[in-house]
Amino acid sequence: MGQSPPGETYNETGVGLPFYQGRRDFGERYPSRRVFCSAPKRLAYAEDTLVSVRAPVGDINLATETCCVGRGVAAVRHRSGAPNYTYEMMRSLSAVFTDYEAGGTVFGAISSRQIASLAIIEPPSLLLRAFESLTAPLGQCLRLLACESAALAAIRDALLPKLLSGELRADEVEDADEPLREVPA
Numbered sequence: 001m002g003q004s005p006p007g008e009t010y011n012e013t014g015v016g017l018p019f020y021q022g023r024r025d026f027g028e029r030y031p032s033r034r035v036f037c038s039a040p041k042r043l044a045y046a047e048d049t050l051v052s053v054r055a056p057v058g059d060i061n062l063a064t065e066t067c068c069v070g071r072g073v074a075a076v077r078h079r080s081g082a083p084n085y086t087y088e089m090m091r092s093l094s095a096v097f098t099d100y101e102a103g104g105t106v107f108g109a110i111s112s113r114q115i116a117s118l119a120i121i122e123p124p125s126l127l128l129r130a131f132e133s134l135t136a137p138l139g140q141c142l143r144l145l146a147c148e149s150a151a152l153a154a155i156r157d158a159l160l161p162k163l164l165s166g167e168l169r170a171d172e173v174e175d176a177d178e179p180l181r182e183v184p185a
Contacts, residue, residue, distance in 0.1 A: 001053065001112040002042045002069030009039040016040065022072030023052040023059040030146050031061045040068035044075030047083035049090045051076055051097075053115070055107035058097025060090050064143065074115060082128055084135040089120055 002021075010019060016038035018031070025031045031050065044050060044063045052059035054072040062083070069075055078086040096118060101108035123131070162168035 001115075002044075002071050002073045002075070004070040005037050005039050005041045005068065009037050011036050011038065017043070017066060017068045019068040019070065020044075020050060020073050021070035022054060023056065023061075026050070026052065026059050026061045027146075029062055029142060030064050031067075032150075037068040042069050042075075043067065044069045044073075045077075048075040048077050049083070049086045050074070051090055051115070053111075054109045055101075057100045057108045057110050058094055060087065060094075062087050064146075074112065076115070078128075080125065080128055082132045084139050085123070085128055085131055088135075093118060093120075 004021065005019075009016070012035055014033075014036055016036045017040050018033045019035045019037035019040070020026075020031055021035070025034050044067050046063055046065050048063045050061045050063055050069065051074045052072060053074045063075065076086055076090055077083070078089070097110065100110040100114065159168065163170060
């Protein structure tokens with residue numbers, strides 16, 4: 001379970017580790033880096049499953065790197081270290097998480113004790129290894145596509161204002177293999 005560090009250690013300038021306090025930065029499969037923390041209290045590691053444990057309960061993401069987790073997030077890792085199994089197993093519990101969302105007096109929440117007591121089927125180690133070997137290439141492909149998508153979005157966000165303002169003109173690019181260059185004023 002996460003633990004929130006002092007507020008003065010948060011920043012949006014990239015100092016420290018990416019910090020996830022809740023589901024706000026969760027994406028379809030991976031979280032987005034927005035807030036950072038220079039004095040983390042609790043860490044999650046690359047390929048740990050991140051679970052929103054407070055309002056709303058049960059949103060799932062996969063950590064892409066070492067990060068700081070606040071009290072609205074838990075990091076889960078199967079004892080075998082199988083990241084794909086852990087992620088899919090936690091996703092399979094969505095109906096269970098819905099019950100916790102409705103059960104809070106002020107807002108939905110699930111405790112570490114309640115997470116530890118969730119009933120899951122423990123697959124034999126041979127089956128678990130087979131699952132990981134079959135799903136690892138797919139997981140790597142999904143991660144690569146997510147990185148490419150983020151890079152393209154960053155390029156779009158950087159270029160679009162320049163194109164709209166006329167500072168940069170697409171028709172002045174001679175070769176598609178050359179990087180875009182700024183048009184002299």
